[in-house]
Amino acid sequence: MDLQELVDRSWAIRQAYHNLEVKYHDSKWTVEEDLLALSNDIGNFLRLVMRKQGRYYDEIPHTLEQKLSENIWWLVELSQRLDVDILTEMENFLSDKEKQLNIKTRR
Known part of the structure; x- marks a missing residue:
């Protein structure tokens, strides 16, 4: 999956949740x-990381991988609601860090 597909699919999922929010609560979150x-x-993700490292008991009904993915999904969704072009901003961020750290990329 490319990053644009990630953004598009994330947005579609959030719109479906908005429809449920309106149906059950009369307004979108x-x-x-x-x-x-x-x-x-x-x-929840922090507790899962602690559980993986043997520092927390097993009470969470999710996996580490699920929660990590869900947190990325939330950030992508929020970038769209806040009118931030996440693909452009990630490119800018990574380029700035590569330059700052003198990392040569293979682009």
Whole structure:
């Protein structure tokens, strides 16, 4: 999967969730509610990392891989709601870091 497909599929999934939010709660979640959901998922991800390292007990019904992917999904979704072109901004970020750290890329 390329990054544009990731963005497109993430957006379609979020729109389906928005439809459910409207159906059951009469309005879509706000950006702040999305951030709250992300912060909850980050907490779950942290516990899964701790569990993998033997520092937390097994109570979470998700896998580390699922939660990591879900957190990336939330960030992609939030970038669109905040009008941030995540593909361009990631390219800029990576290019800046490569330049800063004198990393030669094979592009």
